[in-house]
Amino acid sequence: MNTQKKFFAILLTASALFVGLQSNAQSIEKSKLRFGIGIDGLLPVGSLTNTTNFGLGITPRLQYGISDRFALTFTSGIYHFFPKDVLIQYGSQSYKARYDLDVIPVKVGFKAFVTSNIYVGAEGGIGFQVDNGGGDTKFLGSGGIGYASKKWDVGVRYENIPGNGYRNGIIGLRLAYGFGL
Structure with a gap:
């Protein structure tokens, strides 16, 4: 990842963490369910940059408070990646190809609050590929940090999507x- 992309990712992370800092209320309650619907901006890293430009996702999440500082999560939704044109060489011929990638993630995880609003979290699960006939599944593992208030949740994560000998994320x-x- 080049320096500009790293700087942009750090800037987005810092901005996300300080959005809505005026709220001091505890964002999780013991034995309570919360439901949230999220919009995700997805920046491919690793081998995924060879075939996709960026992605967007919609991710509903159910959260259950185990204590005032710890919650279990269940997240699903869909990730759509916008493809690049890829040049394939076959003998002396060159062909353009586009690899569509749509994934339905099904993940379980946790959030551990280090302050009343700032948390660290991790999730693991399976991603079901639904484009090009579907059928392919991938293990998904992620870790991240975020800021949550009574109504808003802003988080940044790295999500690993290994498979077929490639390092996708x-x-x-x-x-x-x-x-x-």
């Missing part, structure tokens, strides 16, 4: 609106 920025159930 994404840096995701999630902005979500949530409410108690």
Whole structure:
């Protein structure tokens, strides 16, 4: 990843963490369910940059408070990646190809609050590829940090999507609106 992209990712992370700092209320309650719907900006890293430019996602998340500082999460939704034109050499002929990539993530994880609003989290699960006939599944593992208030959740994560000998991953920025159930 070049220096400009790293700087941009750090800037987005810092901005996301300080959005809405005026709220001091605890964002998680013991034995309570919360539901949030998020919009994700997805920046491919590793081998995924060879075939995709960027991605967008919609991620509903259910959260259950185990304590006032720890929650279990269940996240699903869809990731859509916008493809690049890829030049394929076959003998003396060259062909343009586009590899569509749409993934349905199904992940479980946790959030551990280090302050009343700042958390670290991790998730693991499976991604079901639904384009080009589907059928391919990938393990998904992610870790990240975020800021959550009573209504808003802003987080940045790195998500690893290994498979077929390639190192694929994404840096995701999630902005979500949530409410108690």
